[in-house]
Amino acid sequence: MDPAPTASATDPSWRRTHIASLLLASIGLLPRIVDLIPAIAALGLSGYSHFIPAAIAIYFFAHITAITLKWWRFQYRITDANIMLQSGVFSRHHRSIDFDRIQDISIAQKLLARTFNLADVSIDTGAGASAEGDAITLSAITLAEAHDLREQLRRHRSDPRLASAKQAGDARQSAMAGTMADSADGNIAAASGELLFHLSPLRLFLSGMLSPSLAVFAAIAAFAQFSERFWPKDFDPFSAQQWTQWMAAYGVKDWFTEHRLISMVAAVAVIGLFSSLTGLILTLFRDWDYRLLREARTLRRRKGLTHRTDVAITIRRIQSAIITTRPIRRLFGWRELRVRSLSSDIGASGGGDYQIIPFAKRAELDPVLRSIALQPDWQALQWQGSHRLIAAPGIGAGLALVITALFLIWSQPPLLLWGWLMLLLGPLLIVASTLRARRSAIAWQGPWLVIRHGLIRPRLHIIPCRHIQSADIRDNFVYRRFGLATLALGIPGRGRFSDDHVPAIPMELARSLREHILINISDKIEANRNI
Amino acid sequence: MIHADPIPLTDPVAAEERFGPDGLQPIEKRYIWVLRAALGTQILFWLLAAALAEYFLHHRFGLAFGAFALPIALIGILMMAIVPSRRIANWGYQISADHIRAAHGFLFRIDTVVPFVRVQHIDVKQGPLERTLGLARLTMHTSGALNESITIPGLEADHAAAMRETIRRQILTDFE
Numbered sequence: 001m002d003p004a005p006t007a008s009a010t011d012p013s014w015r016r017t018h019i020a021s022l023l024l025a026s027i028g029l030l031p032r033i034v035d036l037i038p039a040i041a042a043l044g045l046s047g048y049s050h051f052i053p054a055a056i057a058i059y060f061f062a063h064i065t066a067i068t069l070k071w072w073r074f075q076y077r078i079t080d081a082n083i084m085l086q087s088g089v090f091s092r093h094h095r096s097i098d099f100d101r102i103q104d105i106s107i108a109q110k111l112l113a114r115t116f117n118l119a120d121v122s123i124d125t126g127a128g129a130s131a132e133g134d135a136i137t138l139s140a141i142t143l144a145e146a147h148d149l150r151e152q153l154r155r156h157r158s159d160p161r162l163a164s165a166k167q168a169g170d171a172r173q174s175a176m177a178g179t180m181a182d183s184a185d186g187n188i189a190a191a192s193g194e195l196l197f198h199l200s201p202l203r204l205f206l207s208g209m210l211s212p213s214l215a216v217f218a219a220i221a222a223f224a225q226f227s228e229r230f231w232p233k234d235f236d237p238f239s240a241q242q243w244t245q246w247m248a249a250y251g252v253k254d255w256f257t258e259h260r261l262i263s264m265v266a267a268v269a270v271i272g273l274f275s276s277l278t279g280l281i282l283t284l285f286r287d288w289d290y291r292l293l294r295e296a297r298t299l300r301r302r303k304g305l306t307h308r309t310d311v312a313i314t315i316r317r318i319q320s321a322i323i324t325t326r327p328i329r330r331l332f333g334w335r336e337l338r339v340r341s342l343s344s345d346i347g348a349s350g351g352g353d354y355q356i357i358p359f360a361k362r363a364e365l366d367p368v369l370r371s372i373a374l375q376p377d378w379q380a381l382q383w384q385g386s387h388r389l390i391a392a393p394g395i396g397a398g399l400a401l402v403i404t405a406l407f408l409i410w411s412q413p414p415l416l417l418w419g420w421l422m423l424l425l426g427p428l429l430i431v432a433s434t435l436r437a438r439r440s441a442i443a444w445q446g447p448w449l450v451i452r453h454g455l456i457r458p459r460l461h462i463i464p465c466r467h468i469q470s471a472d473i474r475d476n477f478v479y480r481r482f483g484l485a486t487l488a489l490g491i492p493g494r495g496r497f498s499d500d501h502v503p504a505i506p507m508e509l510a511r512s513l514r515e516h517i518l519i520n521i522s523d524k525i526e527a528n529r530n531i
Numbered sequence: 532m533i534h535a536d537p538i539p540l541t542d543p544v545a546a547e548e549r550f551g552p553d554g555l556q557p558i559e560k561r562y563i564w565v566l567r568a569a570l571g572t573q574i575l576f577w578l579l580a581a582a583l584a585e586y587f588l589h590h591r592f593g594l595a596f597g598a599f600a601l602p603i604a605l606i607g608i609l610m611m612a613i614v615p616s617r618r619i620a621n622w623g624y625q626i627s628a629d630h631i632r633a634a635h636g637f638l639f640r641i642d643t644v645v646p647f648v649r650v651q652h653i654d655v656k657q658g659p660l661e662r663t664l665g666l667a668r669l670t671m672h673t674s675g676a677l678n679e680s681i682t683i684p685g686l687e688a689d690h691a692a693a694m695r696e697t698i699r700r701q702i703l704t705d706f707e
Contacts, residue, residue, distance in 0.1 A: 342674075469649045469675030473642040490645075490675025500677055514644055521646045522629045 014075045014086075020116040021140030025067045027112065029060065076138060078149060080156065083123065085136070097136065099156040101125050104298050104312035107146050111306035119146045124312070157297075193300060196368050197357050199290035207287065207359035208280030210329040216278040217271070287358050294371050299339075301356055313354055317342040319467045319492050321374045322353070322499060323365060323460040330458070337365050339372070340493040353495060374462055376448035386440035387484050387504035394433020401426035442487065442502040444513060447520050449489070451502050461499040465520035467491060472501075473510050485510040489517075555623025555634060561664045562685025566615035568660055574607035624683045626694065629701070631671070633683050643681055647701035649673050655691050667691035671698070 036059055043051050066089075074087045083102075085095045103124040113119060121138040138146075199207070247253040256263050288305035299313040322338040337357035357368060369375035401422045408419030436455040443450040449468075451461040470490035479485060487510045488501035581599035588594040617637065625632040634642035654670040661667060667688040672680045686694070 469673040470643055470645040470678040470681070472644075472678065474640065476639045477637075488677055490673055490678040492674040493676060495676050497677065518630055518644065518646060521648065 013079075014077045016071065016075055017138065017140045018116065018118050018142055020118060022068060022071055024110075024112055024116075024118070024140055025071070026064055029063050029067075032063075033059075078152060080152070083149075085138075095136070097123060097125060099153055102153060103314045103317060105146075105150050105153060106312050107143075107150075107310040109143070109304075109308045113140060114306070114308065116140075117143050119143045121146045121149065124314070193293035193295045194371075195291065196294050196299075196371060197290075197292040197360065197364070199287055199303075199359060203359055204284065204287055204290070205280070207329070207334070208283035209276050210332065210334065211279040211283055211326060212272065212275035212328065213279040213282055214275050215282070216274055290358055292356055292368070299356060299372065301354070303358075311354070313339065313341055313356070315372050318372055318374070320464065321369060321372070321462045323362075323462070324454075324457060327456055329359070333361055334359050335362050335365060336360075337368060339374075340491065340495050342493050353493070369462070374464065376450060376462060377445055380445045381443040381448070381450060382445060383441050383443045384505055384509055386437060386502060387482060387506075388434070388437055389478070389482060389484065390440060390504045391433045391437035394436070395430050398426045398428075398430035398433065401429060440503060442505060442513070444516065449513070449517070451499060453498055453502075459499060463489065463491060465517045468517050468521065471514045471517050473507075473514060475507065479504060483507050487513055553623065553634070555625050555632070558619060558622045558624070558683070558685035559666060559687055560619060562666055563615045563619050564664060565658070565660055565666070565685070566618055567611065570611060570614060574603070574610070577603050577607070619685070622683075622685065626697065631698065633681055643678055645671055645673055645678070645681055647698050649675075650698055650702055653695050653698055655688075655695050657688065662688075669694055 033056075036056060039055055040052055043049060043055060069089045070087070073089050073092075075085070077084045082096050082098045085093075085097075087093050087095075106122045106124065108120045108122070109118070110120070118140045119142070121141060123136045123138070125136065244253065247256060285305045285307075287303055290303040291301070293300040293302070297315055299315060299318075301309075301311045301313065303309060318339045318341050320340045322340065323335055324338065325335050335357075336355060336359065338353055338355050340353055357365065366375055405419045405422035405426060408415045408422065412419070432455060436453075439455055439458060440453045441451075443452070447465045449463045449465060451463065453459055468489050469492060472486075472488040472490075474486040474488060475484065482504075483506060484504045485507040486501055486503045487505060488497075491500055578600055581603050585594060585596055585599055588598075589596060618635075621637045621640070622635045624634070629648070630644050630646045632642065632644045634640065651672045651674055653672070654668075656668045656670060657666070665688050666684075667686050668682055668684045669686055669691045670680050670682045
């Protein structure tokens with residue numbers, strides 16, 4: 001039996017999370033009232049509707065009791081070497097996490113928590129991104145405590161006595177010692193943290209205006225559907241006839257029919273303005289005061305207006321980088337930088353893919369890439385595009401659309417509108433897939449591979465050969481005729497398959513690239529052994 | 532430019548085995564029984580479904596018995612004759628000084644290379660049928676998003692164990 005639980009009652013070093021976390025958790029219950037709807041409906045329908053308030057009261061009482069018990073029984077303790085946690089109402093669960101095992105600590109503050117100056121702390125241990133229980137969370141401790149914890153971790157790392165003790169360790173530990181040395185020379189930088197990127201208010205505004213969001217229209221449409229039953233009987237907002245009648249009634253119909261072009265332009269302008277404004281508001285909240293700091297061994301990303309997060313990304317765990325952009329902003333040369341890491345992003349279930357720069361010019365990304373050792377020599381890259389064959393499925397589908405469209409237009413007058421629509425879409429699909437096929441390419445240079453793809457949202461994936469875990473050469477009965485193959489790479493961290501493979505490159509090239517990757521990996525291992 | 536020096540083939544476990552045209556070593560022919568059993572179970576399942584359908588349709592619409600089952604049986608026999616042997620013939624693996632290669636498939640061929648240092652852990656698995664045949668499967672796990680695990684089936688059980696040892700010795704805990 002562990003003596004800790006009995007000692008905890010008196011030992012002051014065991015702490016509970018802030019009492020306000022009870023309030024936060026209780027407020028978190030409110031949205032969950034939907035769970036009760038079936039029960040309320042059942043009570044109402046079976047004629048026991050007078051029990052409904054009691055049912056709601058019992059529901060809340062039970063949950064708040066559970067929350068309180070959980071809070072009471074959850075305790076943590078920070079020593080100079082580890083964090084200890086104990087939790088569980090009936091069965092006790094003890095956990096101790098050594099500082100040596102902690103990769104880094106991320107801090108998030110939601111709106112309500114900010115009013116109490118509280119923060120959620122998630123502790124990233126080295127277990128892979130997909131491992132269950134990887135991120136350990138301390139919810140609602142004071143912000144000061146969160147910063148203390150981080151400071152303590154940093155002190156622990158830079159303690160020279162600990163570092164030298166580590167160096168006496170075995171081969172596994174030698175990798176750790178490497179990072180100790182890292183943090184020793186990076187300590188001055190760690191004190192301040194070098195600011196790699198800051199999103200200025202002007203840029204924030206610009207990025208908001210350039211990321212139009214149709215969310216507001218979706219919301220309006222959803223609301224219109226929902227509120228249908230409360231409207232007058234003969235009102236249908238989706239009926240064109242209705243609107244025409246109204247316009248006639250108000251005497252503006254003639255003006256609209258005479259100035260069709262102006263009306264259409266105005267409609268487009270209104271939609272554009274509204275979606276820009278929605279985008280702006282969303283962006284303001286999301287990317288407010290966006291900062292990227294480079295510390296000794298981590299990148300630190302801070303952002304958010306109401307829900308402020310402070311995410312630590314251990315540089316050693318970064319596997320590859322992705323330069324991407326979005327439809328409208330790309331026309332003005334704005335780019336976004338993401339990194340694929342072994343740890344998962346805060347609050348993101350998918351994990352593995354962190355945005356580190358939301359909005360910057362292409363040239364501004366290079367210093368950041370250099371700082372995390374992911375900058376290839378762009379000029380020296382040799383490119384090889386995919387064979388145009390990969391456009392074939394898209395072209396085929398486009399042709400099929402055109403043929404169907406012609407058939408409809410010739411012989412099915414009632415479906416004429418659909419016919420014209422398909423006649424428009426078919427060639428568009430053909431052009432798009434041809435252009436898209438031309439975007440798909442791979443480049444190599446020394447220890448670097450770069451994979452490019454995507455037409456509307458182009459992505460450029462920068463892969464150091466040393467992080468490649470496996471390499472596939474895939475071909476099929478069609479590719480074989482053309483001497484083509486697909487090169488697919490296994491890269492750690494969750495990512496999109498489209499980032500990790502390049503289709504239809506010459507078989508010979510695929511083979512030599514694979515050989516090249518293998519040589520790079522074994523070279524690196526040799527280098528490690530020699531140290 | 533790429534320096535494509537050929538990597539010397541130092542196969543430590545099966546030195547003078549026959550190498551395929553692609554430098555690949557074939558898997559054991561006995562593995563065909565495992566494939567046949569798997570395919571047979573599938574066909575049996577379809578036959579059962581066909582029989583059930585025919586039973587009901589016969590009573591309602593007077594469908595002749597064997598309308599579904601006969602074609603399925605014919606296709607099944609044809610597949611039994613062709614698929615397992617072709618699958619075996621298209622499987623191959625190769626152990627080199629620092630990596631392992633596994634390839635399979637014909638219409639859609641996948642040829643995977645995993646450096647030994649990138650193997651996270653290795654399993655040797657054996658089903659009941661494989662045990663009676665003296666075969667085993669070698670499964671290697673990597674931390675990549677793609678190829679989380681690579682399996683080479685139809686290996687001589689001793690050979691699989693030896694391969695596991697070879698790879699295990701090469702695994703270096705690399706801290707990245």
